[in-house]
Amino acid sequence: MSTSSLMPAGAAPVIATERETYLNNGYGWKSWLFTIDHKRIAILYLVSISFFFAIGGAFATLMRLELATPTADFQSDTYNKLFTMHGLVMIFFFLVPSIPAVLGNFLVPIMIGAKDLAFPKINLLSWYIYVVGGLFTLYVALSGGVDTGWTFYTPYSSTYSSSHVSAMAVGVFITGFSSILTGLNFIVTVHKMRAPGMTWFKLPLFIWAQYATSLLMVLGTPVLATTILLVALERLFHIGIFDPSIGGDPVLFQHLFWFYSHPAVYIMILPGMGVINEIIACFTKKRIFGYSFVAFSTLAIALLGFLVWGHHLFISGQSPYAGIVFSFISMLVAVPSAVKVFNWTATLYKGTIEITTPMLYALGFIGLFTIGGLTGIFLAIISVDIHLTDTYFVIAHFHYVMVGGMLMAYLGGLHFWWPKMFGRMYPEFPAKIAAVTVFVGFNLTFFPQFILGYMGMPRRYQVYPPEFQLLNVLSSAGASILACGYIIPLIYLMWSLKWGKKAGPNPWNAKGLEWTIPSPPITHNFEAIPIVTEGAYAYGPPPKVLGPGHDSPGPHFEEESVEH
Amino acid sequence: MSTEPILATHAAAPHGASHAHATVSGLPAPTAHHFVDLVQQEEAEKLGMWTFLITEVMFFGALFTAYTVYRNMYPEAFLLASSKLNWRLGGVNTLVLIVSSLTMAMSIRCAQTSKRGLMLMNIVLTGLFGATFLVIKYFEYSEKWHHHLMPGPTFNYAEFGQWGPQARIFFSLYFAMTGLHAFHMIVGLGLMTWVFIKARSGHFTPRRYAGMEISGLYWHFVDLVWIFLFPMLYLLGAHHHLA
Amino acid sequence: MSTHPGQPHVLPLHIYWGVFFALVVGTIGTVWVATFDLGPWNTPIALTIAVTKGLLVILFFMHVKYSTKLTWLFVAAGFVWFLIMVCITMADFVSRSWL
Numbered sequence: 054m055s056t057s058s059l060m061p062a063g064a065a066p067v068i069a070t071e072r073e074t075y076l077n078n079g080y081g082w083k084s085w086l087f088t089i090d091h092k093r094i095a096i097l098y099l100v101s102i103s104f105f106f107a108i109g110g111a112f113a114t115l116m117r118l119e120l121a122t123p124t125a126d127f128q129s130d131t132y133n134k135l136f137t138m139h140g141l142v143m144i145f146f147f148l149v150p151s152i153p154a155v156l157g158n159f160l161v162p163i164m165i166g167a168k169d170l171a172f173p174k175i176n177l178l179s180w181y182i183y184v185v186g187g188l189f190t191l192y193v194a195l196s197g198g199v200d201t202g203w204t205f206y207t208p209y210s211s212t213y214s215s216s217h218v219s220a221m222a223v224g225v226f227i228t229g230f231s232s233i234l235t236g237l238n239f240i241v242t243v244h245k246m247r248a249p250g251m252t253w254f255k256l257p258l259f260i261w262a263q264y265a266t267s268l269l270m271v272l273g274t275p276v277l278a279t280t281i282l283l284v285a286l287e288r289l290f291h292i293g294i295f296d297p298s299i300g301g302d303p304v305l306f307q308h309l310f311w312f313y314s315h316p317a318v319y320i321m322i323l324p325g326m327g328v329i330n331e332i333i334a335c336f337t338k339k340r341i342f343g344y345s346f347v348a349f350s351t352l353a354i355a356l357l358g359f360l361v362w363g364h365h366l367f368i369s370g371q372s373p374y375a376g377i378v379f380s381f382i383s384m385l386v387a388v389p390s391a392v393k394v395f396n397w398t399a400t401l402y403k404g405t406i407e408i409t410t411p412m413l414y415a416l417g418f419i420g421l422f423t424i425g426g427l428t429g430i431f432l433a434i435i436s437v438d439i440h441l442t443d444t445y446f447v448i449a450h451f452h453y454v455m456v457g458g459m460l461m462a463y464l465g466g467l468h469f470w471w472p473k474m475f476g477r478m479y480p481e482f483p484a485k486i487a488a489v490t491v492f493v494g495f496n497l498t499f500f501p502q503f504i505l506g507y508m509g510m511p512r513r514y515q516v517y518p519p520e521f522q523l524l525n526v527l528s529s530a531g532a533s534i535l536a537c538g539y540i541i542p543l544i545y546l547m548w549s550l551k552w553g554k555k556a557g558p559n560p561w562n563a564k565g566l567e568w569t570i571p572s573p574p575i576t577h578n579f580e581a582i583p584i585v586t587e588g589a590y591a592y593g594p595p596p597k598v599l600g601p602g603h604d605s606p607g608p609h610f611e612e613e614s615v616e617h
Numbered sequence: 618m619s620t621e622p623i624l625a626t627h628a629a630a631p632h633g634a635s636h637a638h639a640t641v642s643g644l645p646a647p648t649a650h651h652f653v654d655l656v657q658q659e660e661a662e663k664l665g666m667w668t669f670l671i672t673e674v675m676f677f678g679a680l681f682t683a684y685t686v687y688r689n690m691y692p693e694a695f696l697l698a699s700s701k702l703n704w705r706l707g708g709v710n711t712l713v714l715i716v717s718s719l720t721m722a723m724s725i726r727c728a729q730t731s732k733r734g735l736m737l738m739n740i741v742l743t744g745l746f747g748a749t750f751l752v753i754k755y756f757e758y759s760e761k762w763h764h765h766l767m768p769g770p771t772f773n774y775a776e777f778g779q780w781g782p783q784a785r786i787f788f789s790l791y792f793a794m795t796g797l798h799a800f801h802m803i804v805g806l807g808l809m810t811w812v813f814i815k816a817r818s819g820h821f822t823p824r825r826y827a828g829m830e831i832s833g834l835y836w837h838f839v840d841l842v843w844i845f846l847f848p849m850l851y852l853l854g855a856h857h858h859l860a
Numbered sequence: 861m862s863t864h865p866g867q868p869h870v871l872p873l874h875i876y877w878g879v880f881f882a883l884v885v886g887t888i889g890t891v892w893v894a895t896f897d898l899g900p901w902n903t904p905i906a907l908t909i910a911v912t913k914g915l916l917v918i919l920f921f922m923h924v925k926y927s928t929k930l931t932w933l934f935v936a937a938g939f940v941w942f943l944i945m946v947c948i949t950m951a952d953f954v955s956r957s958w959l
Contacts, residue, residue, distance in 0.1 A: 169651035171661045237668045244930065245661040246652075272941045275672045279679035283793065291769045292789040294683065299782030300694075305686050308949045309679050359944060363952065373959075375952040582641065582653065667931060671938035678942040682949055689953060704891065711887050719880040722921045729870045837922045844913045847887075848906040852894035 074573040089173035090576055095159035097180050098150060105146035105187060112139035121529040123519045132515035133200035140203030145228050146187055148455060152324035153235055156466050157263045159474060161239055163567045164257050166248025166585060168577045171241040179234040182227060189224025193217045207295035207306040211287040222285040229278045236270030239263050250585035257565055257589045258341060261348045262327025265355040269316045277313035304369050311362035319358040322454060325462030326393055329415050332469050333397050335563040336412040337404025340590035343396040350389035357386040367438045376435050383433035390426050394419060410484040414465030417492045421457025425450055446506025452499045472556030476573045479549045483541060491538035497531025564591050659827040666831035670838050677842055680794045687786055694783030699853035701766060703757055707851040710753050711843060717746035718840045721833050728826040737816055744809035747802055754799050768792060791850055798846060801839050808832045869926050879920045886913045
């Protein structure tokens with residue numbers, strides 16, 4: 054930021070003032086903690102979820118240290134608490150809020166041409182609720198943790214566990230409302246606050262993704278809230294609703310739990326896919342191929358995602374007929390995801406590809422998400438699932454989609470929009486190194502786990518037969534590389550806030566309303582509400598139609614690239 | 618995407634000029650300035666409340682699901698346990714809530730037609746009927762407490778013969794569902810208090826009564842939940858003990 | 861419900877009173893029907909009465925009948941999602957004995 058300067062005495066004083074942005078519009082903790090500016094709230098979330106990511110990562114580190122040797126280092130109870138807390142913190146305090154609460158909060162109003170979300174105060178409230186839930190979690194972590202697994206299966210969680218289940222259940226219950234309020238805000242905002250001319254099919258696909266995610270949040274999270282509340286009531290007041298000795302049914306808990314927790318995984322991945330659309334379009338300088346297919350596939354994933362939860366109950370005693378239906382629909386839900394991957398690939402084809410850090414993360418996402426998604430199909434087949442369920446195969450599967458997919462999308466998006474958010478570029482070279490480190494470390498960590506699971510190593514076990522040690526050591530080694538890959542951006546991103554190259558409004562030459570305003574934006578985003586006339590990703594001429602009777606694109610590439 | 622910023626002649630209303638009709642659309646100015654005009658603001662507020670009510674449908678829905686599963690599993694136990702509930706009090710409470718919904722709807726109509734005195738009276742009546750509901754609920758709960766029907770360790774299994782354990786599950790659901798409902802009722806009373814205070818200071822006019830309308834939506838929703846709770850919890854074994 | 865800016869849509873009084881009367885009748889009716897042992901029919905009848913009462917509250921007291929298509933969509937979505945949860949969960953429990 055430029056500072057005031059005065060000419061020498063005698064000359065007419067020229068005072069260069071700082072341009073007013075949302076960052077310097079008010080200083081001091083009160084202006085941040087009582088802000089209703091969606092961009093500041095996004096930064097508040099950025100800080101908090103980074104903190105919880107570190108905590109979740111610390112639990113993972115301890116787990117991988119334990120698993121480097123076949124014999125026990127920790128006590129079993131302790132290990133149970135480690136994997137439980139790792140899961141709870143990563144899912145509820147990092148993955149679920151990450152892109153919606155950070156990038157979504159920052160960008161949704163700007164991308165649709167609005168001055169803020171529909172309910173700015175509710176937005177701030179959602180952050181405070183998140184913090185309260187987080188404090189409950191910290192209390193639980195510091196006073197000994199929970200050992201039920203993040204899935205809280207009854208009756209262990211409701212009756213037999215002697216760990217801090219009630220406090221954790223209350224913490225998760227509270228945090229759920231943060232999610233619900235964010236989703237509610239986004240839904241109303243996208244319906245009611247689009248700028249003139251911004252029709253649904255002119256919206257960036259990032260907005261479609263946030264919208265679909267918000268539907269999932271609003272329809273699914275309340276069910277988790279009630280279910281976890283019942284567990285807490287049972288522990289605190291012994292109401293006995295899941296107590297098998299009086300007829301309580303553990304499978305009922307599983308149905309209610311997974312009714313949310315399966316859509317939750319789509320809550321976690323859809324925003325990532327939304328980010329990938331934006332990055333791919335920008336760094337191929339092409340509009341996303343098959344825009345409406347991608348938009349509808351987003352809604353399809355949201356809808357189908359609600360119909361498949363029983364694939365977590367294949368071995369629970371669920372009826373085989375229900376299992377068959379759930380299995381079939383689970384395979385169906387892969388189709389819209391595949392549609393997206395095909396569309397991204399088609400977008401890349403004959404695009405002007407620029408390998409920047411966000412693009413590295415996006416390309417990594419496409420590959421790793423595909424592997425993760427395909428292994429999900431393995432698990433959707435009941436007969437295969439009987440062997441693979443509760444093994445490391447499942448762990449590898451969901452880490453491929455969540456870490457190889459979602460987390461890389463988050464990092465890619467963070468880098469892509471960093472200059473917009475802070476007016477500073479991150480240093481490209483260390484960033485690329487970090488991206489490659491993450492990719493290598495990630496695969497080394499989790500690919501061996503597919504093999505381990507196939508070979509029969511169960512999940513949630515701290516000891517294993519010695520013949521599994523080599524793969525476990527590879528996995529732990531990969532984890533240490535992965536950790537480096539996460540620490541490097543932490544350092545240079547913070548560094549860039551003060552010493553990074555100043556960024557203009559559009560360092561990437563990207564299309565989108567967010568790139569038409571200054572970096573960082575003013576508090577009200579736009580001096581005047583824009584009128585939108587062009588569609589999303591208006592990068593160049595429409596792709597040529599291929600097929601019989603049409604011109605083949607052939608060597609016309611030079612003619613097609615139009616300066617704009 | 619090309620953006621043609623609206624020229625200065627159509628600049629959005631400056632802050633603080635909330636009473637000037639200087640909005641782009643020519644419609645009344647909003648009271649919250651991130652909105653373009655009052656219509657957008659009111660539509661957003663209403664949609665926001667509907668979205669919230671959908672979350673409530675799913676929130677209660679999980680309990681209705683548990684109820685459906687367990688009732689299907691233990692029909693005799695549920696019949697027997699339900700017969701211990703006081704259907705008269707439950708029925709009266711149902712009527713109380715229906716009346717309160719009427720007065721709520723009427724109070725909004727009064728806001729629409731500028732009938733200030735009647736509007737205030739209807740708001741007060743709505744709140745009073747809501748409070749009546751809670752008082753009756755209190756009497757019901759204390760009756761259960763005295764008969765050892767709270768679903769905890771003191772539960773009186775003997776009263777239900779062989780179905781004792783499962784009857785306790787019925788009561789877990791009864792207290793969870795009606796308890797959650799009563800909590801929502803208490804929040805509703807808080808909303809009514811806010812509505813009354815705002816209405817008394819002339820905040821609601823035929824042009825601007827969205828705050829009252831969305832409070833009404835919430836109130837009707839709480840009534841709606843009870844319309845389903847009553848037959849499902851109280852009337853199961855009615856033909857056994859009413860005849 | 862403001863369907864036109866500045867022009868509230870005022871429902872005639874007889875609609876409010878009519879709905880109220882129907883709700884009261886429905887309540888008394890559902891209690892009365894419950895006193896008869898109609899075997900498996902008690903539940904569907906009780907549910908039908910409850911759904912009818914619910915619809916009256918939604919359509920008239922909550923003004924959904926006079927609301928935008930978007931509101932209808934949201935209301936419908938809420939109930940459809942609840943039905944998804946109940947029906948598919950019950951489908952598991954009910955079909956276990958089909959072996």
